[in-house]
Amino acid sequence: MDYNVRGENIxxxxxxxEYVEKKIGKLERYFANTPDATVQVNLRVDKEAAKVEVTIPMKNLVLRAEEEHPDMYAAIDLINDKLERQIRKHKTKINRKLRGSNTPPELFAAAAAETAEPEIEEEESDLEVVRNKRFDLKPMDSEEAILQMNLLGHNFFVYTNAETNSTNVVYRRKDGRYGLIEPN
Incomplete structure (x- = not known):
């Protein structure tokens, strides 16, 4: 894995x-092969706390976590714990899904990898598009899409339904449950 470590106000x-690379590098033990990914790490320091954001876009999965703590090193430790939980949760989900089938389990299967475009700055307006993202729609079921949405920390997720081959959207409702939008 390659590391892109940026600092804001630090x-x-x-x-x-070295500490970031050592901690995040420990995640490699969860993979069959070392992932070919660039780990994006953003370190920010404000008056009261340090904020750490880590995004690891891989071929079949995007791992993302944020943590805020008065101590930068403690925040990095907490981020590592969050990412480990995400990996274990996803691995368990995939293995449970593949249990009983004759296909060899892949460590991480079918998830969308986002590639963020730079933010667009224009005049302020209520209907202005201020950010544009592009990503590949991977075939999956709604359960996998909900898992990926939760891993990314988003309120919705766009994906291709593996059964119907149509574009669907899952979203988190205000009551904490999930909704699904399908085209006619």
């Missing part, structure tokens, strides 16, 4: 970079 020292 200089990324070699010690911080």
């Amino acid at each position: 200089e990324v020292t070699p010690a911080i970079r």
Whole structure:
């Protein structure tokens, strides 16, 4: 894995970079092969706390976590714990789904990888598009889409339904349950 460590209001020292690489590098033990991914790490320091954001876009999965803590190193530790939980949860889900089938289980299967476009700055307006993202729609079922939406920390997720081959949207309702939008 390659690492892109950026700092906002903080200089990324070699010690911080080494600590991030050491901690995030421990996640490699969950993969059959070392993933070919660029780990995006954003470190930010405000008056009261340090905020750490980590995004790991891989071929079949996007891992993302944020953590805020007064101590930068403690925030990095907490991020690592969150990412480990996400990986274990997804791995368990995939293995449970493949149990009983004759196909060899892949460690991480069928999830959308986002590639973020740079933000677009224009005049302020209520109907203005301020960010544009592009991503590949992977075939999956609604259960996998909900899992991926939760891993990303979003309120909705667009995907291709594996059974109907149509574009669907799952979303989190205000009551905490999930909704599904399908075309006619």
